[in-house]
Amino acid sequence: MHTVSRVLPLLLAALAIAYPWAVPNYYLVYAGALTVMYAAMSTSWNLLGGFTGYVSLGHSAFFGLGAYGTGLLVVRLGVPWAVALLVSALLVTVFAVGVGIAAVRVRGASFVIVSLALVSMMNLVVQGWRSLTGGSTGLQVPSPFPGLHRGQTHIVFFYLFLALLALALLSWWYVSRSRFGAGLRAIREDEDKAESLGVPTAAYKVAAFALSALFVALAGGLYALWFGSLDPIFVFSILIASFMVLMSLLGGVRHLYGPLLGALIVAPAGEYFLIALGETQIHLTATGLVLVLVVLFMPDGILARFTRRRAGPSIPDESAGQRLQGVTR
């Protein structure tokens, strides 16, 4: 089992690195980059959702803000793209700390609604601030690699998203083994009890919220540099966070590779539906249907089906016969 858990990541990494050179056309490289982007984002989302049980749809806002932040720094201030990407992600993380302090005071459905409100507000702000953001007409961001043709750009961004995914997976793995991670999991099971044991629940939830926002903002920034055209309706769409939730749930929120597995299924399926059904809303219906099926039949995700519990139910140490030894009527 230990050998498998050590070899599997290396095997997956080797396959991922070889992917752009193994596929027959650039469209498949593009689809791969999109899949890896969603895998990175859902793994990041899972830093909050998986550890604490807080379901955020507000991560679309961090994606959008990361994208617009990077785009604006490049376009308006002429900041080098790599610096813009990092500065934008850090600013979004600071913003997420502020939002988190207010948002994580509420739990369950109330938290979901607060996170939804955040996306709508950010969408309105970006659309309304035309002089800065370009409003509903969007923002054009120049390519950071003007010498490369579109297909080659897909390859570069495939690897950039892959690096981000590796960073997100490494963070999740590290948190899962840390004292911080144990505190977060205690929050997921029983927040009040965790607090009574001395776990600083409020600070931990905000930290998880901000950490998860950081990677999503980085993904947003890379998206802006990759696509070069930002439409506020798309980048602040609830659908982006819904995909993160769906991918995490499908793969399994309690597992390191759960969101990655979910992304490997949902993102290519989404692309297939788009090709098969065209630019209609039917592919969204299909996505919704998958979400319903997952919640109904696999609430713990696919990986939960394949991972055994560490120990079976408790069995009494002695049989009735042993206990009755020496007992006479």
Next chain:
Amino acid sequence: MSEVVLSLEDVVAGYGRAAPVLRGLTVPVRAGEVVCLVGPNGAGKSTALKVASGLLAPRSGRVLLDGRDVTGLPPQRLLALGLAHVLQGHSVFREMTVAENVRLGGYTVRDQARLNARIEAVKELFPVVGERWGSMAGLLSGGQQKQVEFARALMLEPSVVLLDEPSMGLDPRNTQVVFDRIDLMRRTGVAVLLVEQNARRALEMADLGCVLDLGRVHISGPARELAADPRLGRLYLGGAPAS
């Protein structure tokens, strides 16, 4: 006679704007003693523990821990000061291992050597903890889960442990194990304030018994004597208090 480590003095407490549940409760708990609160439902037994552990702020009265006024302090502060509360029912983190549950009991301890020493100490007190160290806590039997809760509560070496109905839902055999472990805690010098529906069984092993009625102590005395007191049955069965 050993010193009083926990004292509830003339405590009045209740929930929201409703009439108070505790109406002038006074209970002293001494080091190395088990004090058992018994009484009919609604007498205020669990409420008394909630006030003592900071889960419920009293409307008036005081809670003293090692002579210090700790009235209204939050549970985590009281835990750090040496008061642990094992809640009613099963309160293990079911989807975490026994190891993780026990370590959470010492969450505020930064010193790894001290933490490891405490882990070894609770493993010795509760062998099942060591035996099921890597198991999911939710998969343990009720009696085993209760022992994990006890072990978690003892991680910070509390001077006082509050136990709310520790035998609830357990079969007689596991109930016996739980009472044996309470006796073990007492022998290590821990003061135990115990709330238990299984009144006669609890009074047989406790040092001091207090029968609560309408939020105050109606009868108190050496637990074994109280167990034989005919008034206990009448009060405990919910009839009018004997004069």
